[in-house]
Amino acid sequence: MRIVELTEESRKDILENLLKRSPNNYTEFEGRVNAIIEKVRSDRDEAVFSYTKQFDGADINASNVLVTEEEIKEAYEQVDQTLLEVIRKALVNIRKYHEKQRQQSWFTSEDGIILGQKVTALEKVGVYVPGGKAVYPSSVLMNVLPAKVAGVDRIIMCTPPGKDGKVYASTLVAAKEAGVDEIYKVGGAQAIAAMAFGTESIPKVDKIVGPGNIYVALAKKAVFGYVSIDSIAGPSEILVLADETANPRYVAADLLSQAEHDEMASAILITTSEELAKKVSDEIDGFVEELSRKEIIQKSLDNYGYILVASDLDEAIDAVNEIASEHMEIVTKDPFHVMTKIRNAGAIFIGEYSSEPLGDYFAGPNHVLPTNGTAKFFSALSVDDFIKKSSIISYSRDALEPVYKDIVKFAECEKLTAHANSIKVRFEK
Amino acid sequence: MRIVELTEESRKDILENLLKRSPNNYTEFEGRVNAIIEKVRSDRDEAVFSYTKQFDGADINASNVLVTEEEIKEAYEQVDQTLLEVIRKALVNIRKYHEKQRQQSWFTSEDGIILGQKVTALEKVGVYVPGGKAVYPSSVLMNVLPAKVAGVDRIIMCTPPGKDGKVYASTLVAAKEAGVDEIYKVGGAQAIAAMAFGTESIPKVDKIVGPGNIYVALAKKAVFGYVSIDSIAGPSEILVLADETANPRYVAADLLSQAEHDEMASAILITTSEELAKKVSDEIDGFVEELSRKEIIQKSLDNYGYILVASDLDEAIDAVNEIASEHMEIVTKDPFHVMTKIRNAGAIFIGEYSSEPLGDYFAGPNHVLPTNGTAKFFSALSVDDFIKKSSIISYSRDALEPVYKDIVKFAECEKLTAHANSIKVRFEK
Structure with missing residues (x-):
């Protein structure tokens, strides 16, 4: 070396x-990725299944896109039992660490003024799990458990099927152990688009997380704003x-x-x-x-x-x-x-x-971590990624009265007279 | 109605x-925005000043791009003194609220195992302040104060100059009151690109926040990943x-x-x-x-x-x-x-x-808030936006020994033999 x-x-x-x-340098693939996203956005399931045939060589349709209980049972029979034991041990440690990250709603109260932040879990989250070269059940645990601990209502997963229409046993077992609600046999940019906009079979989610190849990374960047994403790995x-x-x-x-x-x-x-x-x-x-x-x-x-x-x-x-x-x-x-x-x-x-x-x-601790110098401003995936905070503001009449003229003044300086009016109207004779 | x-x-x-x-729907401007970004990335100051001439009609160069102490002094003389008083009152409330959002580093310790999260402020932050139609000193306070409370070392601001090469007095005063370190007379997508990649005059930052028109919004989305951004408003x-x-x-x-x-x-x-x-x-x-x-x-x-x-x-x-x-x-x-x-x-x-x-x-509470349904997954701008967390992991030999075989097993199941090796080597005879 x-x-x-x-x-x-x-x-x-x-x-x-x-x-x-x-991954920011691979803009040459952006055109292809955007085309896939647009197609899925307009043709929904039809586009998703057609891309799955084209890229994964698998015949997937509305009747078999969702992994069944039967398939999960089979996966448990196929999976290395020692691996299953290790997954269960790791899961306990990962859950315990992430439970420490939970944040509380808080408020302050004084003289008729209540201010605070209300913490709410996201409702629906999509986890992407790559297929292909390597199978990483650890990655499933690391992406799903923070969402689970945050209290997300519904966690779905998308992962590409093999040519035989099957998903790796260890992926299914890790997903089930971590508490994923539904698993869809869809991969690539088409999976990201499906989770961002929704199709007949695949629900729209609020946030998409999980690793993937350059197509997946660019698709995540493209749908950012329509949904939230984790950082681009x-x-x-x-x-x-x-x-x-x-x-x-x-x-x-x-x-x-x-x-x-x-x-x-x-x-x-x-x-x-x-x-x-x-x-x-x-x-x-x-x-x-x-x-x-x-x-x-x-x-x-x-x-x-x-x-x-x-x-x-x-x-x-x-x-x-x-x-x-x-x-x-x-x-x-x-x-x-x-x-x-x-x-x-x-x-x-x-x-x-x-x-x-x-x-x-x-x-x-989570193994989904900021790469490429982004640790200067990004953090590990955490419970924080699956909550959001609403500001809480409440003033009584008595609290507003002594300051209302200041607010009116500020609004008038910014030439926003309707803003000023909404305060003044409360103290008109 | x-x-x-x-x-x-x-x-x-x-x-x-x-x-x-x-703003996600305005993809027709993406080509122009990307061209501006690429030009600034390659030609740096030269491109920034040329766009400032073209879009703002102002002659800005390396010797006058940075707002001087003299200009700030003038702004204090020009600004409405009642507004200044109101700014100062608002500032106290905004700072007090955001101080409640500060997060602590934490760790757990048991039997030779230390796990935790270390909270660190971002080092350099760029705040964008629009010029044009309306001047909003309140927006300056709301964008700068959370960064200040988080402990960011260096906060810079970019805002477009008028044709006369001047910046609005109320913007300068609000920036100074909030604690901005440097103010640059540059606006639009060229300002976002300059802060994302750095030029001779304008430093590269870790995160860019602040509102702007569609060009600014698209430029922020384009540089996301090179730097962090707040949500796209x-x-x-x-x-x-x-x-x-x-x-x-x-x-x-x-x-x-x-x-x-x-x-x-x-x-x-x-x-x-x-x-x-x-x-x-x-x-x-x-x-x-x-x-x-x-x-x-x-x-x-x-x-x-x-x-x-x-x-x-x-x-x-x-x-x-x-x-x-x-x-x-x-x-x-x-x-x-x-x-x-x-x-x-x-x-x-x-x-x-x-x-x-x-x-x-x-x-x-902050007035920079998620719009367009993104309150399902985004939060108000806050101190959280200006910190990041590093995971802390420390095991003693005694803590690692009873679990090392589990880790080796997991790595081997994922076919990562060098991962397994790095654990095994510590217990070789």
Whole structure:
């Protein structure tokens, strides 16, 4: 793995290289995606089923688009029983963590004035689950459980069928365990459009979440505003901040755990120790040979993998905050104090036993995290994503009277006389 | 004002009519907006200044784009001193309300496991303030103060200059009072692009908020993902839910206060009392004649104004939740109990002295609210918009050991062997 000195210039080059991976750059597919959306919006079910035939090769229609209880029962029989046990253990941890995120309605009251915020769960949410190359039941849990904990009334799921019209058993089992209400055998941009506008078979939802390929990502961006969406996910990332106290074998293994996701994934070590840099590089060479996804890993490391050597910890931390990685590990002396200086990261893993995959599957925090530097302004998927807040405002006559002239004045300065009138009318003789 | 019986069908027609106003429908301007964005992204300052010449007729360059202390001083001299006093009073209320929205970092700790969320303010925020037809210092306060309360380091503002290269005095004064750090004389899609990508003169920000015309709205949607944005605002709306106890004169005045905003604004009364319906309609006719923005009001009422008569309160409340209005007033018996059944509304004004303009200017809650039915999934602008949360995960060796095999199992089921490896390596002999 390449070892680079951390300088103003190398930092700039690396940031530019990383941002190339943004789904925002794939505007060449926008035309095709918009055409699919328009077609689904006008022809509804007919368009959805026709695209499903075209893209997934499956014969889906109004009578078989909804996964049946029978199919779910079959899935439970097919699924690896040990996996089912692990899913159930993970589910307990994920639910427990997300329950801590619940927000309360609140109000203040003084002298005839009540102000506050009323928290309400969204009514209908759609979760997209990709089919294709890899099946990730963990992703089902992470997308569904925050909505469930928030108190969403109805959670539907769309996922593409195979040619045989079936959905993966582990997806169905994870969905059922997490509490999905209905599962539809539809994928791609057509699924996003169906959930955004509704069809005869598929209900319109208030928010769409879940990962997907570039078509799904662009479709989500296109329907944003008609419905809400989670943030648009790019390829996965890990950034390890380590000093000379770190175990190079652990650091190497953790970097590889993200590199294996995808050729566009990024794995970066920033260290103050040149010795550690070399050892990690050697360990990586050793591991890569043994791993099943060797080719993906090699490409990802070549494209977006870096070992950066910083002259001191402050410089290293500056770079960490600039890169704003999806996953970030702190493997240094005093890691909790270092954490206080980390401003931008999706998830922060602290200490040498807090390996990133612990968070992917098990610990409880959500693995749907902001990528591509968006940790500067986005957060992990959470219960917050499935609630909204209504402002509460109530004044008594006695409370309004002493201030009503100020409000009238303000309205008149903005030349909004009907605004002024609505206050004045209440105090007319 | 038209009086319509509330039925399944009339509800459907009205909803369809209201949704026509969505900024999502103006895709015909997308090409022009995208061209402006691309030009600013590549040519930076040069493009920004050239568009400012073209669209605003002002000669702006690197030496005068930033509003000077001198210009702010002048603005303080020019501005209506009573307005300044009112701005200062409103500011106290707005700040106090938003301070209640602050969220804390939190963690749980048990047996070697620390989990939590670290709350961090965004670093740089850009506020857009429109020029043109109307000047709204209240809008400056509402957009800037939540960012300020959240603890954002640097708040910049962009607003279009007049032909003389000047910005409105009341905008400058409100910006200064609210705590804006820098003000740039740039407007339109070019301002949004400049804040999203940065130019020589204008810094790249993490999030862009603030209202604007259709070009601004589409530009914000286009840069979403590169930066965060607030929700895309459509025309203003009020929905009054009233029974026979309501004062028709107050209800009429409140409906008009939103109708005056814009020809696309919507004012709706839903009532269980046919008598009230008629009286409100009469009062409206009386008021309209006296109001300065009469023509706008008349068009807005003709296009998007309705008085709906419901057969009972439950039916009325269902329609309220379906329409999901930006502003909603409850003027009924037991208005607080009625509030408990309101699921979708940007802001809820309770009782007959809680007139909507009270919230626009003064009470404290934010007047930047979700429009066009998006109150089903979006909230008022708040401190939440200017923070993000990083997940915190830390396991000790003792905590990881009893569960590590479960995590390995889960990773192996998802065929991610490097994930499994990163856990296993910590327990190898």
